[in-house]
Amino acid sequence: MPDAPTLTTDSGKARAFPRATLADPRRATRLVLAIFLGPGLLVYCGLTAYPAFRTIYDSFFTIEGLDATFVGLANYRDLMGDETFWVAVRNTFVWSFVAPVLDVATGLLLALALYAGVPFARFLRVAWFTPVLLSYVVVAILWMWIYNYDWGVLNVLLRAVGLGDLASSWLGDPKLALGAVIVTHAWKWAGFNMVVCLAAIHSLPKEVLEAADLDNCGWGAKLRYIIIPLLRPTLLSLYILSFIGKMKVFDLVWIMTQGGPLWATETVSTYVYKRAFNWNTFDLGYPSAIATVWFLVVCVSVIILNRVLGSRERLEY
Amino acid sequence: MTKFGRVGAAVAVAAGIGWSGHAFAQEPTQITMWSNWPDEPAKKEWVTARVKDFEAANKQCTVKLSFIPKADIYTQAKSAVRTGQAPDIFYMEPDQPEFLAGGFLEPLDSYVDLKNLEDWAKPAWTSNGKVYGVPVEAYTVELYYNKDLVKKVGVDVPASFQLTQAQFTDLVKKGVAAGITPVSQGVGDRPFPGGQLLFESLLRKLGPDDYKKLLSGELSFKDPRVQDVMTWMKGLVEAGAYPKSFSTLKLGESHFYFYNTPGALTFPDPSWFTGRAFAPPEKGGMPVGFPLGIMKFPAMDKGACPDCKTLAVAGSFVMYSKSKNKDCAGALLKSMATVDNGTKWIGEVSLQSGLKSDPAKIVSEHKDYFTELNARNSGVTYFFGTPLLYYRAKCADTYVQVMNNAFPAGLLSVQDAAEKMDAACLKK
Numbered sequence: 001m002p003d004a005p006t007l008t009t010d011s012g013k014a015r016a017f018p019r020a021t022l023a024d025p026r027r028a029t030r031l032v033l034a035i036f037l038g039p040g041l042l043v044y045c046g047l048t049a050y051p052a053f054r055t056i057y058d059s060f061f062t063i064e065g066l067d068a069t070f071v072g073l074a075n076y077r078d079l080m081g082d083e084t085f086w087v088a089v090r091n092t093f094v095w096s097f098v099a100p101v102l103d104v105a106t107g108l109l110l111a112l113a114l115y116a117g118v119p120f121a122r123f124l125r126v127a128w129f130t131p132v133l134l135s136y137v138v139v140a141i142l143w144m145w146i147y148n149y150d151w152g153v154l155n156v157l158l159r160a161v162g163l164g165d166l167a168s169s170w171l172g173d174p175k176l177a178l179g180a181v182i183v184t185h186a187w188k189w190a191g192f193n194m195v196v197c198l199a200a201i202h203s204l205p206k207e208v209l210e211a212a213d214l215d216n217c218g219w220g221a222k223l224r225y226i227i228i229p230l231l232r233p234t235l236l237s238l239y240i241l242s243f244i245g246k247m248k249v250f251d252l253v254w255i256m257t258q259g260g261p262l263w264a265t266e267t268v269s270t271y272v273y274k275r276a277f278n279w280n281t282f283d284l285g286y287p288s289a290i291a292t293v294w295f296l297v298v299c300v301s302v303i304i305l306n307r308v309l310g311s312r313e314r315l316e317y
Numbered sequence: 318m319t320k321f322g323r324v325g326a327a328v329a330v331a332a333g334i335g336w337s338g339h340a341f342a343q344e345p346t347q348i349t350m351w352s353n354w355p356d357e358p359a360k361k362e363w364v365t366a367r368v369k370d371f372e373a374a375n376k377q378c379t380v381k382l383s384f385i386p387k388a389d390i391y392t393q394a395k396s397a398v399r400t401g402q403a404p405d406i407f408y409m410e411p412d413q414p415e416f417l418a419g420g421f422l423e424p425l426d427s428y429v430d431l432k433n434l435e436d437w438a439k440p441a442w443t444s445n446g447k448v449y450g451v452p453v454e455a456y457t458v459e460l461y462y463n464k465d466l467v468k469k470v471g472v473d474v475p476a477s478f479q480l481t482q483a484q485f486t487d488l489v490k491k492g493v494a495a496g497i498t499p500v501s502q503g504v505g506d507r508p509f510p511g512g513q514l515l516f517e518s519l520l521r522k523l524g525p526d527d528y529k530k531l532l533s534g535e536l537s538f539k540d541p542r543v544q545d546v547m548t549w550m551k552g553l554v555e556a557g558a559y560p561k562s563f564s565t566l567k568l569g570e571s572h573f574y575f576y577n578t579p580g581a582l583t584f585p586d587p588s589w590f591t592g593r594a595f596a597p598p599e600k601g602g603m604p605v606g607f608p609l610g611i612m613k614f615p616a617m618d619k620g621a622c623p624d625c626k627t628l629a630v631a632g633s634f635v636m637y638s639k640s641k642n643k644d645c646a647g648a649l650l651k652s653m654a655t656v657d658n659g660t661k662w663i664g665e666v667s668l669q670s671g672l673k674s675d676p677a678k679i680v681s682e683h684k685d686y687f688t689e690l691n692a693r694n695s696g697v698t699y700f701f702g703t704p705l706l707y708y709r710a711k712c713a714d715t716y717v718q719v720m721n722n723a724f725p726a727g728l729l730s731v732q733d734a735a736e737k738m739d740a741a742c743l744k745k
Contacts, residue, residue: 064418064419066399066419066420084711084714144565147565148562148565149560149561149562149565150560150561150562150579169561169562169563169564169565169726171564171565172562172563172564172565172726173564173728174723174728260564260717260718260722261564261718261722261723261726261728262718262719262722262723262728262729263718274714277391277392277395278714279709279710279711279713279714280412280413280414280415280709280710280713281415281710282395282399282415282419
C-alpha cells in the first residue's frame with residue numbers, strides 16, 4: 001500500500017492527510033462522488049438514457065395495446081420502403097443544411113449592423129432579440145397570419161406595390177411551404193445568432209482591427225479578411241447548433257402545416273409523431289425504429305460536420 | 318382515571334372511531350371526465366347540465382369535468398390509457414378504433430340502458446356484440462347555402478332542393494363571375510372538410526354498396542364512375558370553387574367566411590354546423606336573420622343513388638377499462654343515455670343525436686331550421702360513416718393529404734390523385 005501524502009507544516013512536523021478530501025474533488029471518496037453525481041446520474045438515466053434505450057428496444061417489437069410481439073428487424077425493413085419517411089428525410093436535410101446558413105448569415109448581418117453603430121442600436125438589439133423569447137406557438141400563429149392569402153400582410157404588401165400576381169398561398173403551395181416555414185424559423189432564431197456573433201465581434205483582438213485601420217483597410221476587406229475568419233469558430237458552432245436543432249424540428253411545422261400540403265413540410269419528427277399518435281394504432285415499434293435510425297443519422301452527421309468544418313478549430317456546443 | 322372514567326373514555330374513543338369510519342364511508346367518489354367542445358357553448362352546456370344533474374342525484378359521486386379540444390383529448394388519452402392514468406370517462410369518436418382494439422374501453426351493456434340508443438347508432442360502437450360508447454352526437458353531411466346570394470347570382474334552387482351536376486357547375490361559375498366564393502371550405506385544422514363535396518358526390522354516383530367498396534379498398538379510384546366524378550370536381554376547382562386560402566382556412570374561419578365576411582354561396586358541413594352557427598353572433602355565430610338554406614348535394618349524372626347521404630356518429634362518451642370507479646362512471650353514463658337527454662340535446666344543440674328522443678317534446682329556438690333539416694332528410698337512403706371511419710393508417714394519411722387537401726386545392730391531377738389513393742388504400 002503506498003504511503004499517504006504528507007505535508008510539511010510551519011513547525012516542521014510532517015502531518016498525514018487523509019487519502020481523499022472534500023477540498024480536492026479529484027481525490028474525493030466514492031461516497032462523496034456518489035452523493036454529488038447521484039442526482040444528476042439519476043435524472044440522466046431516468047429521463048435520457050432509459051427512454052433512449054427503451055426506444056431502441058421497442059423498435060424490435062410491434063406493440064398493440066398492451067401486447068408486444070418481437071418482430072426483429074421487420075420495422076427497419078418496412079422503413080426502408082416507406083415513401084413518406086424518405087420525403088421526410090429529404091425535407092429535414094434541406095432544413096438542416098440550408099436553413100442554418102440563413103440563420104447564421106442573418107444573425108451575423110444583424111450583429112455587424114449593431115457593431116457598425118446603426119441608429120437606434122439599443123432599440124434594435126432588443127427588437128431583434130425579442131422573437132427568441134416568443135414560444136413557437138406564438139411565432140407560428142403570427143406567421144400564419146402574415147402568410148394568410150386573403151389578408152396576410154405579405155400578400156397585402158405585394159398587392160399594394162402592384163405585385164399582386166406574386167401573392168400566394170404561402171403555406172398551401174407545396175413548392176413554397178417548406179421555404180415559408182424555414183423563413184419563419186430563421187426569423188425566430190436570428191436574434192440568438194445575432195447576440196452570439198455580437199459578443200464574438202466585441203471580443204476580437206482590438207490591435208488587429210486597429211492595425212487594419214492603420215493600413216487603410218476598408219470595411220468590406222476588414223470584414224472579409226479579418227472579422228469573418230476570426231469569427232469562424234463561433235460561426236461554425238452556431239451552424240452546428242442550428243443544424244442539430246433543425247434535425248429535430250417539430251413544433252413550428254406541426255402548428256403551421258402539420259407536414260402538409262402533400263407532405264411538402266413533413267419532417268422526420270412530425271412523421272414519428274404521426275406514426276405514434278395519429279395513425280389509429282398504439283404501435284410504438286415502428287415510430288421507435290424511425291427515431292432510432294434518426295438518432296444515428298444525427299450523431300453521424302454531427303461527427304462528419306465536425307470533421308469537415310471544424311478540423312482546424314475546436315468547436316464547443 | 319376511575320374505572321368508570323376509563324370505560325367512558327373507551328366508549329368515547331370507540332364512538333369517535335365509529336363516527337370517523339362512517340364519515341369515511343360517506344366520502345364521495347370522484348371520477349374524472351374529459352369532454353370535447355370547449356368552444357361550442359350549447360354542447361358544453363348540455364354536458365355540464367348532465368353532470369350537475371347526475372351529481373345532484375348521486376351524492377356518493379362527484380365529477381371532475383374538463384373540456385379539452387378533441388385533438389388534445391386523443392393525444393393525451395393515447396398516452397394515458399397505456400399508463401393507467403386515463404380519465405374514467407372520456408370523449409371519443411368511432412373513427413378512433415384503436416382504443417377499442419387495444420382493450421382500453423369498457424363494454425357498457427351492464428351499465429347503460431341500450432334501449433335508449435338509436436338502433437342505427439349502436440353499430441358505430443358495437444364490437445363482438447357489446448356496445449362500448451354512448452353516442453351522444455350524430456350528424457348528416459349537409460350542403461348549407463346562402464339563399465340571398467344564390468338568388469343574387471341568378472340561380473333558382475329547384476323544389477327538389479337538388480341541383481344537377483351541370484346546374485351546380487353553373488352555380489360555381491356564376492359565383493366566381495360575381496366575385497363571390499362558391500364554396501366556403503378550409504382544411505387548415507381538420508382532416509376531412511376538403512373531401513366532403515367529392516365524397517358525397519361519389520356516394521350519389523356509386524350508390525351505397527360500391528361506395529362502401531371504394532372506402533374499403535375494394536374498388537379502385539380509377540373506376541370510370543369515380544374518374545367521372547373526380548373530373549367534374551377538378552373542373553369545379555379550376556373554375557375557382559374554393560377560397561384561395563383553402564389550405565390554411567380553419568373550420569371556425571370557414572364558418573365565418575360563409576355567413577359573415579366575405580360570404581360564400583354554399584358551405585358543405587356536417588349538421589354539427591349548428592354548434593358554431595347558432596352561437597351568439599358576438600361569439601362567432603351566424604348573424605341574426607341570416608338567409609340560411611339547406612340544399613341536397615348535387616345529383617350526379619347517371620348516379621346510382623341521388624337520394625343517398627352520409628349519416629355518422631361523432632361525439633360519444635366511453636369508459637376506461639381500467640377505471641377504478643366503474644360504478645360511478647357507469648352510473649353517470651347511464652344517467653346521460655336517456656330519451657329525455659336525447660330530446661334535450663336535439664332541442665338545445667340543434668343537432669341529431671344517437672340517443673333516442675321524443676320529437677313531441679323537443680323545444681328549440683330553431684324550429685324552422687329543424688323543419689328544413691328534417692325535410693332534406695326525408696326519404697333519403699343513409700350511408701353510415703365518413704371516409705375517415707373506414708380509412709386507416711397510411712390510407713387515412715393519404716386521404717388527408719390528397720383528397721382533403723391537395724386535390725381540392727388544385728395541386729394534383731385526377732390521375733395523380735387516383736394513383737396516390739389506390740397506392741395507399743386499394744387492397745391488392
